[in-house]
Amino acid sequence: MIDRTLHAARRTLHARHTLLGLLAMAVLMLPAWSQAKVQMLDRIVAVVNDGAIMASELDERINTIALQFQEKGQQLPPPAVMREQVLDRMVLERLQLQLAERGGIKVDDASLNQALAGIARQNGMSLEDFAAALRQDGYDWPQFREQIREDMVISRLQQRSVASRIQVTDREVDRFLSSELGKQMFQEDFHLGHILVRVPAEASPEDVTQARSKAESIVKKLNDGGDFQQLAVAESDGPKALEGGDLGSRPAAQWPTLFAENAINLQKGEISEPLRSGAGFHILKMIDRKGGSEKVVTQYQVRHVLIKTDALTSAEQAHKQAIRLHDEIAAGERQFSDTAAEFSDDPGSARSGGELGWVNKGEMVPEFEDMMLNTPVGELSPVFESQFGWHFLRVDDVRDADMSAEFRRMQATQALQKRRFEEELETWVQEKRSESYVDIRL
Template sequence: MKTIINILLAGLMAAGSAALAQDGRNHPGVVPLDEDGRLLDRIVAVAEEDVIMHSELFERIQTIQRQLAARDDGQAPPVNALVRPVLDRLVLERLQLQEARRIGIRIDDISLNNAIENIARENGMTLTQFRDRLVADGIDFRAFREQIRDEMAIAQLHRRQVDSRIQVSEQEIDDLIASESGAIDRDVEYRLLHLLVSLPEGATPEQIRETRQRAERIREEAAEGADFTELALRESQGQQALEGGDLGWRNANQVPTLFSRHVVLMREGEVSEVIRSPSGFHIVKLADRRAGSRSLVQQTRVRHILISPSEVVSDQEAHDRIRSLRNRIEDGADFGELARAHSDDRGSALRGGDLGWTDPGDMVPQFEQVMRQAEPGSVSEPFRTRFGWHILQVEDRRSHDSSRELMRSQAREIIRDRKRDDELEVWLRRLRDESYVEVRLGNVAAADPGLNRQAR
């Protein structure tokens, strides 16, 4: 959600007309002005049934300039360098929102309000304080809400159209755990910069050859010391192009499979060779490397007895029964025997109520709280969860390195994340290629003829 916050705060800051007019004087023919120097608005792109206006494009460009200037010591790229990637991102956003509406994705006001409250909480503010902060920064709160709604719709679209296609086999998990890059540097994190020179779907051998040659020229520039961020802004068609290709910090297991074998052998500042994938040709720079950390998990061995209310057992009767069982244990009855005879949790009842070793977060919050406060060997007072009335007994606690147990589940998620990046890239490219997109900004069309195309 914090990533969404950064994008939204950058994308929603209002751009003043005076600043746009100044851009018009600095970039004649790119920002259209009338004879009196006033801004003109017009359509700069058609994306299926939607349009993108000139004012939208340059508001987004200006906010990205401010964001990059704040991050890169006051040096912001010129307008001309941002027109193509910003317009391309706006087109993709519109196409995805239309696809979301087409398949029935709707974000209701309750879900939206909950998301905004979470954003405020993550920033250490109440909702009122957060709204006041946005207004003070010149951000229209209603526009912010709608942008959040759009981001949520796009995220849900990705889950439905991309995540559902991803399958992870047990063999893939085994291979990842045993892989050299995942074994020798799992405690190391990398900061990567990435540049993609994309290929059209069904590219001809000639297109592949020309695209590879272009990627090799860019790679030579980067290897000879050219600023990689500027190269990514100018040349990359990757999803992080507007961030200068910055993929952020990732541990070894989160580095995309395509790059992992290269990255593990690279030195800081080194640029990879050109790497081929179905999406095109990739170039990666290792910006930095740092050591990671590991922590032990506090595990609890616990057993319990559950009495659940039902159509024939009222909540009060369930409480009275669990209280009676606790009294019997206090008088010397065996906890395990009573669990086998009376507990409604039949899975654990067969083991005398034993739930085994549990990690933090395995149990519902009410159970977790009582278990955390209980002394080993003691029997808790009756307490209620959504399942009914419980008593529990903590048998032991230990600090446990559960990396082996967690590794397989973590590996599964890592593989899904890696595949998701590739699947999303392919899906977005297909969505773009199969959609009607018409660019009406001459400078952009000249720079990227592929932007002017119609659906097949």
């Protein structure tokens, strides 16, 4: 009797353990099943070479841009238009990030934090307050950080691929300054709106005719009172379509030649006729025009150390050496000038203890300029990378200088460089997209 009872108890206990085990397994499996179900609901909306853009990524970006529209009090475009415009931008970004990864272009946390601190200062905040303000406005701070990092990576790629090939000679600057167009262009700043009707790289005559007709139709709508921002969002293939086509304001001489030569005769509020370029048909709006730039400019007295890679020094070794030298200077174990003279791979400045003299905005590559502008006087910058190698710098002083003729010449050089860069960049982006495999699956 006792044996039978014990046997029954064991069977009951075994059954209970089995049931509890099955229940536990079911509970443990529920999250995985739920996650699998969520993943099944996600889908690919675009294939870019060997990468993919998921619907969830597209939705996140649309939500972020929708917040920006709401902050500006702008009307959201129709959902289908918004998805198409945002996805097109994401495809171009993903393509360039792939190229950057292949080229070994990265932005480390120190450089990213320095850039974010600069953005915060421009808004009159500390980095912590800036992050808190973004969170309060509904932005995801880690996602915002990574978006800025990706923007910096793309900028470095563009500088390496396009800007490094652009050269402006003294003779070209002289010719530009003496031309009537050059004289007029330094008198005003143009604030332009832009709509692009893209024409494919290998377009047929029928494609070109169709694009021209579309551009002419848009111009007619605008001249009949259509809203430029809404039409730009809905119809433009340009990089600033989602910003209502607003390209911002800059000195007239810095706009691409096609824009500058045609905008110079536009009055405030006027619309240009369709302008043909290799990318397609452009429509410009003169949002505003104001008097020319001031002759007083801010200059920075900078010194730096550059460590290059070569046949004997890998990128990792150069990076580690730059960090070691930087940290030894920061700890007071080395003098900056002695370190530059002994170790810097920039022969022009190494002989002067890394001294670059007084530097104006626009003279240095973007990575160097960003670090220069965001490093307080007397402090060491973090180690950062440019197309030339690994740097760190120190800003010794800042001053305002009246440059007069020298400033005018510098502005002319920068204007020609910027103009050519944007013309070359437009062609380069179009070429890279045509060379890539892109499959849109909206």
